[in-house]
Amino acid sequence: MIILEPFTKADFPQLISWIDNERLLKEWSGGLFSFPLTEDSLNWYIEDTNDLENSEVFVYKAVDTNTGETVGHISLGSISRYHKAGRITRVLVGNTAARGQGYGQAMVKAILSVGFRDLGLHRISLGVYDFNHSAIRCYERAGLHREGTLRDVVRYDDKYWSLVEMSMLRHEWQQAQAEAQVSVCVA
Numbered sequence: 001m002i003i004l005e006p007f008t009k010a011d012f013p014q015l016i017s018w019i020d021n022e023r024l025l026k027e028w029s030g031g032l033f034s035f036p037l038t039e040d041s042l043n044w045y046i047e048d049t050n051d052l053e054n055s056e057v058f059v060y061k062a063v064d065t066n067t068g069e070t071v072g073h074i075s076l077g078s079i080s081r082y083h084k085a086g087r088i089t090r091v092l093v094g095n096t097a098a099r100g101q102g103y104g105q106a107m108v109k110a111i112l113s114v115g116f117r118d119l120g121l122h123r124i125s126l127g128v129y130d131f132n133h134s135a136i137r138c139y140e141r142a143g144l145h146r147e148g149t150l151r152d153v154v155r156y157d158d159k160y161w162s163l164v165e166m167s168m169l170r171h172e173w174q175q176a177q178a179e180a181q182v183s184v185c186v187a
Helices: 009-018 022-029 039-045 103-118 133-141 170-186
Strands: 002-006 058-064 070-080 085-093 123-129 145-156 159-169
Touching: 002 070, 002 103, 009 039, 009 070, 022 085, 022 145, 058 103, 070 103, 085 103, 103 123, 103 133, 103 170, 123 133, 123 145, 133 145, 133 159, 159 170
Parallel strands: 085 123
Antiparallel strands: 002 058, 058 070, 070 085, 123 159, 145 159
16 A cells, blocks of 8 residues: 655655644644744754664655555654664655545554564654544554553643653564464455
């Protein structure tokens, strides 16, 4: 359904067009970027990324394998080689018409595979604002577990947003892979 490809400078204009308002930028990036998103701000974002041996950040675009269209963006960062841990960040299905069609779940499963299979991580986490119910459902369907809620961690327009913490451990991912393989063999 999708394949993850390195996010490059050629992809900047599309991402910038997707993130067309300040609230969406805040939901997508937390405090990492300021509005409006620019090519200059994205340049440092992709520095030293996607080297399996040395990088601490992996930034991808998600491409629909049937159409060749770029449908989303996702990254895996905060890589600790010692603790074998990482964090999924900046997940976005860009085209609003493409939302709800399984792209988000496919993107998360693909980035989990990068983390567990390619990088040998033990734990992968993410944070999602508690009002983003569709994203929470997406992450749960991808196999992540809720760990708790950090209350009122971000202030936006005189309101506070709380963050739901979620994670998956390597053995949970391996079990899900084995179960998926069995269901394919049975079908």
